[in-house]
Amino acid sequence: MYFIELFSVFLFFLIFGAIFSPFLGGCLVLIVMLFLLGGFIVFFSLNFIWFIAAGLVLYSLGFVTKFYRWYKLPDYNEYINRYPQCKLNNVVSCFKCGSEKTIHNGLFHKQSKLRYYICTACGSALFRFKVL
Numbered sequence: 855m856y857f858i859e860l861f862s863v864f865l866f867f868l869i870f871g872a873i874f875s876p877f878l879g880g881c882l883v884l885i886v887m888l889f890l891l892g893g894f895i896v897f898f899s900l901n902f903i904w905f906i907a908a909g910l911v912l913y914s915l916g917f918v919t920k921f922y923r924w925y926k927l928p929d930y931n932e933y934i935n936r937y938p939q940c941k942l943n944n945v946v947s948c949f950k951c952g953s954e955k956t957i958h959n960g961l962f963h964k965q966s967k968l969r970y971y972i973c974t975a976c977g978s979a980l981f982r983f984k985v986l
């Protein structure tokens with residue numbers, strides 16, 4: 855029985871890894887994954903500890919992935935240095951499509967202090983910033 859449990863957790867992470875995308879609907883994916891995990895539990899009679907453990911690992915993986923992607927974004931100064939043509943009078947434009955319509959988003963939730971700008975026209979992440 856032990857192998858079946860390990861196998862199902864492995865399968866779970868395989869599927870999770872395949873469709874997880876923190877920047878686009880990470881929350882929705884997480885909920886879907888929890889449903890899938892619930893399915894696995896019923897199917898393989900996993901015990902509750904496994905469920906908690908997988909949930910925790912899942913959550914921290916998502917957390918780390920998100921933070922890492924955010925951290926890899928340039929900050930404002932780096933962005934301006936990298937794409938000098940994007941610095942307009944009051945706004946910054948998208949380096950990909952040149953659109954001036956940008957919005958900022960919280961990394962983990964709407965009020966998150968770690969934030970980043972994204973282009974509303976093409977959806978690229980532009981640069982990161984912190985709110986103190």
Ligand SMILES: [Zn+2]
Pocket residue numbers: 948949950951952953973974975976977978
């Ligand atoms: Zn754009």
